[in-house]
Amino acid sequence: xxxxxxxxxxDGELTQPLTVxxxxxxxxxxxxxxxxxxPNSLRRMTRVLKMGLAxxxxxxxxxxxxxxxxxxxxxxxxxxxDTERFIKEIRxxxxxxxxxxxxxxxxxxxxxxxxxxxxxxxxxNNTFVHRGFSFEHALLDSLLLLSxxxxxxxxxxxxxxxxxxxxxxxxxxxxxKETISNDQLYAHVSPGTISGEGAAFFLLTPQATxxxxxxxxxxxxxxxxSSEKLQCTLSxxxxxxxxxxxxxxxxxxxxxxxxxxxxxxxxxxxxxxWTQLPFKHLCGDYETVGAFALWLGAMIVKQQQVPQHxxxxxxxxxxxxxxxxxxxxxxxxxxxxMLLQQVK
Amino acid sequence: MKAKKGxxxxxxxxxxxxxxxxxxxxxxxxxxxxxxEDIDDNAPLFGEGLGLDSIDSLELMVLLxxxxxxxxxxxxxxxxxxxxxxxxxxxxxxxxxx
Numbered sequence: 456x457x458x459x460x461x462x463x464x465x466d467g468e469l470t471q472p473l474t475v476x477x478x479x480x481x482x483x484x485x486x487x488x489x490x491x492x493x494p495n496s497l498r499r500m501t502r503v504l505k506m507g508l509a510x511x512x513x514x515x516x517x518x519x520x521x522x523x524x525x526x527x528x529x530x531x532x533x534x535x536x537d538t539e540r541f542i543k544e545i546r547x548x549x550x551x552x553x554x555x556x557x558x559x560x561x562x563x564x565x566x567x568x569x570x571x572x573x574x575x576x577x578x579x580n581n582t583f584v585h586r587g588f589s590f591e592h593a594l595l596d597s598l599l600l601l602s603x604x605x606x607x608x609x610x611x612x613x614x615x616x617x618x619x620x621x622x623x624x625x626x627x628x629x630x631x632k633e634t635i636s637n638d639q640l641y642a643h644v645s646p647g648t649i650s651g652e653g654a655a656f657f658l659l660t661p662q663a664t665x666x667x668x669x670x671x672x673x674x675x676x677x678x679x680x681s682s683e684k685l686q687c688t689l690s691x692x693x694x695x696x697x698x699x700x701x702x703x704x705x706x707x708x709x710x711x712x713x714x715x716x717x718x719x720x721x722x723x724x725x726x727x728x729w730t731q732l733p734f735k736h737l738c739g740d741y742e743t744v745g746a747f748a749l750w751l752g753a754m755i756v757k758q759q760q761v762p763q764h765x766x767x768x769x770x771x772x773x774x775x776x777x778x779x780x781x782x783x784x785x786x787x788x789x790x791x792x793m794l795l796q797q798v799k
Numbered sequence: 800m801k802a803k804k805g806x807x808x809x810x811x812x813x814x815x816x817x818x819x820x821x822x823x824x825x826x827x828x829x830x831x832x833x834x835x836e837d838i839d840d841n842a843p844l845f846g847e848g849l850g851l852d853s854i855d856s857l858e859l860m861v862l863l864x865x866x867x868x869x870x871x872x873x874x875x876x877x878x879x880x881x882x883x884x885x886x887x888x889x890x891x892x893x894x895x896x897x
Contacts, residue, residue: 499829499854554827555854
């Protein structure tokens with residue numbers, strides 16, 4: 456697996472100090488792409504394309520597979536930079552002499568197309584665009600493909616933030632009015648949160664290999680549930696996957712200090728013994744942030760250690776991490792539980 | 800050096816036009832490591848030389864339309880026009896009103 460995020464994650468280590476951003480818009484720490492993408496292709500790509508392609512290639516490299524059995528991704532917004540450029544050119548040039556490149560590249564499946572072309576992969580290729588469920592549906596589709604016999608699936612997600620999009624979402628109250636830094640996020644419980652972006656890719660296989668980080672024990676999505684429904688689903692989810700409440704060693708939550716939608720995380724108060732850590736101060740909030748959570752959870756399970764420098768709120772390292780639960784929702788609408796387990 | 804959108808300078812000499820074209824090509828195609836003086840007037844733009852590809856040819860067609868109001872209708876004609884900076888400049892000048 457591999458990830459590009461507002462933290463130093465591309466090298467696949469959790470050793471770099473927390474990157475602190477002043478302001479409510481977190482941008483990715485981008486690597487030098489030249490090691491992954493030819494200069495002639497690179498010059499035409501916008502940020503999200505470079506992030507998506509480089510992350511997927513690093514993931515394949517990490518998994519030791521060049522041509523996956525399927526490529527399945529999710530994105531909430533696709534390529535914003537290209538979309539904005541194309542729309543601006545429509546206005547500037549009065550709908551004449553339009554450059555086709557930003558239009559072609561702004562399509563949601565552009566990253567998948569680039570991966571397939573680069574790796575000469577003619578297998579199943581699909582991109583899910585379902586707001587806060589985009590990555591989760593890509594993951595679900597990947598799990599179904601694996602159960603049907605596909606040998607390995609490259610699953611991932613990517614989203615970017617631009618100043619224009621940040622402004623638009625700000626108008627509908629997505630972001631905090633006060634300007635804060637990400638390391639102070641949870642001290643500012645008020646309407647809205649901070650925005651983020653990122654790309655994360657996973658090579659999924661039906662059986663564990665020596666390179667496996669963790670195994671996906673369960674996935675459950677809920678659309679606009681009531682608090683009662685959420686509570687009931689969580690206990691059913693654990694039961695369904697044969698996990699007792701006291702066997703959950705760590706919970707990564709999408710709590711983002713947004714007072715409009717924070718009450719959903721109260722579902723976890725029924726389990727006071729669980730060690731709960733919020734992760735949005737690392738990456739901000741965006742539609743496919745669940746992919747970052749999955750990457751982080753899998754890294755923690757593999758290394759059997761929570762990076763203390765990224766989680767200063769952690770009082771005590773959990774013991775052995777066999778079961779890690781991830782719970783996130785996207786502005787109160789799309790909710791998801793994911794269960795990550797240590798490879799046996 | 801950057802030409803205004805859709806502007807045509809009738810008094811422009813051939814040398815000035817070629818220089819302006821090089822700047823526009825670099826900007827339109829985002830040739831980050833290339834400077835105007837790196838582009839030889841007669842060097843092929845595709846294959847060897849700048850090593851451009853078919854998507855770049857589309858972008859160069861758009862460039863001609865945007866800055867010089869010239870629409871290349873026949874793709875075969877385009878191949879000859881886009882051979883080099885020299886051929887592009889000659890084509891632009893041939894389309895200027897006398």
